[in-house]
Amino acid sequence: DIQLTQSPSSLSASVGDRVTITCRASHTITTYLHWYQQKPGNVPKLLISEASSLQSGVPPRFSGSGSGTEFTLTISGLQPEDFAVYYCQQSFSTPSFGQGTKLEIK
Amino acid sequence: QVQLVQSGAEVKKPGASVKVSCKASGYTFTDYGITWVRQAPGQGLEWLGWFSPYNNNRNYAQIFQGRITMSTDTAASTVFMELRGLRSDDTAVYYCAREGSGWSRYNWFDAWGQGTLVTVSS
Numbered sequence: 001d002i003q004l005t006q007s008p009s010s011l012s013a014s015v016g017d018r019v020t021i022t023c024r025a026s027h028t029i030t031t032y033l034h035w036y037q038q039k040p041g042n043v044p045k046l047l048i049s050e051a052s053s054l055q056s057g058v059p060p061r062f063s064g065s066g067s068g069t070e071f072t073l074t075i076s077g078l079q080p081e082d083f084a085v086y087y088c089q090q091s092f093s094t095p096s097f098g099q100g101t102k103l104e105i106k
Numbered sequence: 107q108v109q110l111v112q113s114g115a116e117v118k119k120p121g122a123s124v125k126v127s128c129k130a131s132g133y134t135f136t137d138y139g140i141t142w143v144r145q146a147p148g149q150g151l152e153w154l155g156w157f158s159p160y161n162n163n164r165n166y167a168q169i170f171q172g173r174i175t176m177s178t179d180t181a182a183s184t185v186f187m188e189l190r191g192l193r194s195d196d197t198a199v200y201y202c203a204r205e206g207s208g209w210s211r212y213n214w215f216d217a218w219g220q221g222t223l224v225t226v227s228s
Contacts, residue, residue, distance in 0.1 A: 001168075034214040036151075043201060043221060044143075044151065049214040087151055091213045094167065095141070097151040 002027050004088050006098035012106040017078045021101045023071045023088035032092035033071045035064055038100075039084045047086075048073065080105075108132040110140075110202050110219035117225045118192050125188040126222045128202030135183040136160045139205035141215055142176065142187045144198040154200075157185055160209035192226045199223050 003026040013019050023033065031051040036044040046055050048064040051071055061076045075082055083105050088098040113127040128140060142154040155166035157176040164176050173190045185202060199221040206216030 032213070036215075043218040044203075044215075045218075046206065046214055046216050049206060049216075055216070089151070089153075089214070091211075094165070095153040095156075095212050097143075097153065100150045 002029060002090055002093055002096055004090055004096055004098035006086075006088060006101045008101060009099065010102040010104065012104050013078055014106045015078050015080060018074065018076045019078060019103065021073045021086055021088075021103075023066075023073070023098050025069045025071075025090055025092075027092075028068045029090045029092035031067050032090055033064075033066065034089045034091065035062075035073045036087045036089065037082075037084045038087065044087065075103075078103075108204065108217040110204060110217055112200075112202060112219040112222045115223040115225070117227065120193055120226055120228055122192050122226075123188060123190040124192060124224050125186055126200050126202075126224070127184050127186050128219050129182065129184045130204070131183065133204075135180065137209055139209050139212060140176075140185045141203045141205055141212055143201045143203060143215070145201070145221075146195070146198040149198075152198075154187065154189075156205065156212040158209045159185065165212070189224075192224075194226050197224065197226045 033051045035048040038044045052064045085100045109131045111129045136159045139158040141156045157164045175188045177186045202219040203215035204217040207213040
């Protein structure tokens, strides 16, 4: 099984900041890596597929990059609605998720 | 628009079984696979398995092998997930999600059901 490790596990930031969340895979997964946002009480929402493809309707301040075993999700210019938990997920083999990164308001 | 509507909350005793339904609308049902994910209270996301309504292929997470079954009623555009031998640590919100790249394999999940809370308690 492929393990995904996100860092940091939690992060405090201010509106307007640029933040980066990292997801590391235990084995190479090429670009089979996807990012989700989950707000309290809500279902997960797909933000980015295949490492860097922004989903329709997702603001361009979200971007993803990486390949192989290391990936990043960057939010440029945090907005109040961006404070949430973010998960990475791989589909190179049997799907698995990272443990999540909680983004909180500083 | 794409919609996945799940059945309501369940309370079960340890050792019992639960069957959760996921009714799809807004797209051609057999064109996309359905994945099941669960989330224990305050915890992260855990993948349970995947089912393709196109060809009835399925793939279950190893840890659930032998006590999970996914099935479909194609005429009703509905996928079912049954989990047997429930334990207290199966208490979670169970989600169905549409496989965004089609019917042939799991990839990313682009639409989610509202979730079904399954509580296992004696």
